Amino acid sequence: MPIAELNHQGIFFEDSGGTGPALILGHGFLMDSRMFDAQAEALAPEFRVIRWDARGFGRTRWDGQPFTLYDSAADCIALLDHLGIQRAAVGGLSQGGYCALRVALRSPERVRGIVLISTSGGASEEPFRTAARQVRDLWGTPGATENIVQSYAEVIIGDPRFHSPWLDRWRQTPKAHFAAAMNNLIDRDDIAPRLGEIRCPAIVFHGLDDTALPATEGQALFDALPGRSRFVPIPGAAHAPTLTHPESIHAPLVEFLRSLPA
Template identity: 50%
Template sequence: MPHVDLNGQKIFYEDTGGDGPPVVLAHGFLMDLSMFDPQVSVLAPEFRVIRFDARGFGRTQSDGNRFTYWDSAEDCMRLLDHLGIERAVVGGMSQGGFLALRAALKWPDRVKALVLISSQGGVDDAETLAGNRGMLETWRQQGPIDPIIHTIAGLILGAPEHWEPWISTWRKTPVETLVAPTLALIEREDITDRLGEIKQPAIVFHGDADAAISLERGRLLADKLPGCKAFVPVKGAAHASNLTHADQVNPPLLAFLRAHA
């Protein structure tokens, strides 16, 4: 699949094509578009599923400059422009949800509905922020050593049975590519007070064992969105619930999209 030059980045994306309603899925921090393989296999060809690698991850070639999730949201909109799509469901996991919420705020006429997985409108607590900064600094000094990689894998993926191929990918990731994405994550602003502006239908999924963003924060997100149709706790799931527990995510996701895409 192709790359496209957008906003000074060479964005890698995949598009299932077809005449179905378009659905964009944006991945989480340290992940790439393949984390939505379990959804694409169910949604296509009924829906046209579009995925892309965010700045700093996967096969996207980023300029390495600082950016915010507003920039990431614009990357998403410009990709839709490139594909000739005026309106789409926009969804995302974790940082992909940060992007999706900002897209709905800035381009409300272009976002038909929202799919939000393990995300929030707020910011992380001081302990989490310090941990993220420490992770980046240790990675800089010592490389992707096992204590870091295993901690990250546990937070994002949960049980070790879910860790591959992700930890092998992280071990090969140059720390330079992580600086700008980590700063975007750490320095994002709190948009909780603006969630009431987002009127589109939404569905919120959240792992009940998510230690990266608590279940309570996911529930708060759902409560603050006027158009939220369902809050779906995913039993036993850590952060990447759509990847590790697709059997619980896909049926309500499919029902939501059939009703609102």
């Protein structure tokens, strides 16, 4: 397995390789880099597509310590360094989008453009935090975990045809991993007032049937970015359109990536 030892973590990644412009993608909560399989297949070899697993999920070897989205942003930049990539388009879905925004704030010189899917710049509001803490504390409890898995599959993925194999992966997530990743979301800071600092080109995708994060959040994010180029609403998509509606993503994404300055 391709593992990079970065920031005291063993970061799992996949790299399509080649000499094309680089796009690095971060996944959403409970997911892993495999949620971008369709994008990697569609974009390579014109583009070099790098996907990676965040701390606590997938095949990354996490050190067990608490982490924040700024730690994830540091992991992303360290992976680019590891691969010898000076500048890249940086993107992500939900949690991965929160990370991408922080990469753009922390290291703007490394970001050619930003690809944001089902995400926002705001912090969690208290009703979400309260519910998330309850879910966090119930994870691993007999019976409760299965209810959570089924509920999250509906909210995150939506279309049951795409639930497998994700449900089995989620059931195997240890409580410590789930709790640390959930705390990462609950405690994220509000960067909405700083979005005007992100001046690179930006494209925003959002499912119109997203109940985890309404499409109005995606529109607000797009409106706040000075370098905005296109907002792409995706009819019928829930929170993970890269899985369920890849055909709605590929053409706008390719057009966007081709438009980026060198």
